[in-house]
Amino acid sequence: MKKYIHQLLLIAGLITTFSGCKKSRLDLVDQSAYAYDTYFTNIGALNQATIASYATLLHPGLWAREYYYIFDLMGNEAKRASFLLGAEQELGDYSFGTNNADLSALWSSLYRMIFRTNLVIDRAAAWNPTATSDRAKLNQYLAEVKFLRAYAYFHLVTLWGDVPLYIDYQTTIQNNYLSRSPAADVWKQIEKDLTEAEETTELPVVYPAVELGRATKGAVIALLGKVYLYQKKWGLAQSSFEKLMNTPYTYKLDPSFDNVFSTVNQNTPENIFQIMNQQWTDWAIGSPYYMFGNGAEQVGKQTHSGRAMEYGWNDWKNVYISNSAVKAFTYPDPLTGNSYTDPRARSTFYGTAASGGDTMYCQQCAAGAKNFPFDASDPQGDYRWKKYEYYNLVEKYGDPKSPINGQVIRLADVMLMLAEAYIQQGNTGDAPLALIDSVRSRSHAVLYANLGDQTNAMKILMRERQLELCGEQCRYFDLLRWGIIKQTINAEKAVEPGSGTQPFLDKHLLFPIPDVEKNYNPNVAKDIKNGWN
Numbered sequence: 001m002k003k004y005i006h007q008l009l010l011i012a013g014l015i016t017t018f019s020g021c022k023k024s025r026l027d028l029v030d031q032s033a034y035a036y037d038t039y040f041t042n043i044g045a046l047n048q049a050t051i052a053s054y055a056t057l058l059h060p061g062l063w064a065r066e067y068y069y070i071f072d073l074m075g076n077e078a079k080r081a082s083f084l085l086g087a088e089q090e091l092g093d094y095s096f097g098t099n100n101a102d103l104s105a106l107w108s109s110l111y112r113m114i115f116r117t118n119l120v121i122d123r124a125a126a127w128n129p130t131a132t133s134d135r136a137k138l139n140q141y142l143a144e145v146k147f148l149r150a151y152a153y154f155h156l157v158t159l160w161g162d163v164p165l166y167i168d169y170q171t172t173i174q175n176n177y178l179s180r181s182p183a184a185d186v187w188k189q190i191e192k193d194l195t196e197a198e199e200t201t202e203l204p205v206v207y208p209a210v211e212l213g214r215a216t217k218g219a220v221i222a223l224l225g226k227v228y229l230y231q232k233k234w235g236l237a238q239s240s241f242e243k244l245m246n247t248p249y250t251y252k253l254d255p256s257f258d259n260v261f262s263t264v265n266q267n268t269p270e271n272i273f274q275i276m277n278q279q280w281t282d283w284a285i286g287s288p289y290y291m292f293g294n295g296a297e298q299v300g301k302q303t304h305s306g307r308a309m310e311y312g313w314n315d316w317k318n319v320y321i322s323n324s325a326v327k328a329f330t331y332p333d334p335l336t337g338n339s340y341t342d343p344r345a346r347s348t349f350y351g352t353a354a355s356g357g358d359t360m361y362c363q364q365c366a367a368g369a370k371n372f373p374f375d376a377s378d379p380q381g382d383y384r385w386k387k388y389e390y391y392n393l394v395e396k397y398g399d400p401k402s403p404i405n406g407q408v409i410r411l412a413d414v415m416l417m418l419a420e421a422y423i424q425q426g427n428t429g430d431a432p433l434a435l436i437d438s439v440r441s442r443s444h445a446v447l448y449a450n451l452g453d454q455t456n457a458m459k460i461l462m463r464e465r466q467l468e469l470c471g472e473q474c475r476y477f478d479l480l481r482w483g484i485i486k487q488t489i490n491a492e493k494a495v496e497p498g499s500g501t502q503p504f505l506d507k508h509l510l511f512p513i514p515d516v517e518k519n520y521n522p523n524v525a526k527d528i529k530n531g532w533n
Contacts, residue, residue, distance in 0.1 A: 061105030313384030
């Protein structure tokens, strides 16, 4: 697979046409040439095209680097340190405009993912394999790329609203100046892709070890449930999520919360879909897409490598965990009402004992190494990220390459979304209580005896998602879909040291259409209101 991937990353967006001399018996067509008409006629080539679609998850704007900055900063789970400048600084204080490089990269990479998945779907339709095994694999690859296309459009419609809807490769080639489609049509296409993928019998429930990282049927169902939840289709969301709690699915909460964010987290039974650093390195996906989008320091073909180093308090320390995120871990005890500090604090950040954060690092370093106390005497009282870090194993990283896989969807997330689907339908009884308490029990947090009425149950659910999924790029999306993002962000920023502002404006409910798109597509440009969206 490795020897093909670099050429494939070029041909995924390339159509080669040939013209030349008079036809004769000497005119031969090289069937192995990287040409649109002749190359994608065997299962190996279509597998390569499928893998090239996964590769876009590691492109600029996505999980190579910017994705975690965008949503941790804008969800106010991270805040900038003095080292953080440029596009990322703008995200944290909501001063970004239509030329923000990170948001532009996100838009571009999502459409690149769509372009590549459309190519696979187009070429698969043109090839009619005779071997039963080839047909089965082809159907599997189609389900995988429909999952990826749905993932891309899910982000586009959630963040930008009405967006161009490219679903046909030939149309894209002939007319890549499509106007924006209504958000309702985009949601409908997402549901169609995921429903068809789920119905594909050839899409595995589990993969052999060498193929870990590919989208499973469980990943498809989880994303479909999430799509229903975001559209407030509570009953459909419930039905989807409930499937994952029963056979043939064997997902379980990892007994160790810390293990979910460790260097061996590819083996946790909680995984539903991950950004597979180690596995995708073996696929050779990562090499051209180092975190800065260039060819620097590609030793080991790093993939999702930047977060640990950039968030690392003993390394680049570009961000802190926000004060609001730290304070959220202290709340009234569910049983007594007294002040209570959630034990997940110790797994999420380094800080003082009083805050609940971990006060020591390098506790599992090489023999002879000592434990190091974390210095929480920062004059601003700022604490540092521990989740997705591995300072328990090393004193410093020294290089921006982390083997820790990024969690996209995991079981605890699904369990809390299922609990929310119950609560939103007026069920605040045993079913959602058991799900919330199961997630809390894993970390030895005090359990709830009951959830109270629907309003109180939603408050509990919202806090559970904030604490359990802190630093996993979920909170921004949650606040947005709950309709409370403006008041929440402004209230938190108003009391945040060094901020004291209320930066979230009504226009921020949607991302701005990037200049790169506005300047390229006149049909999109003429539909933009107030120069924003």
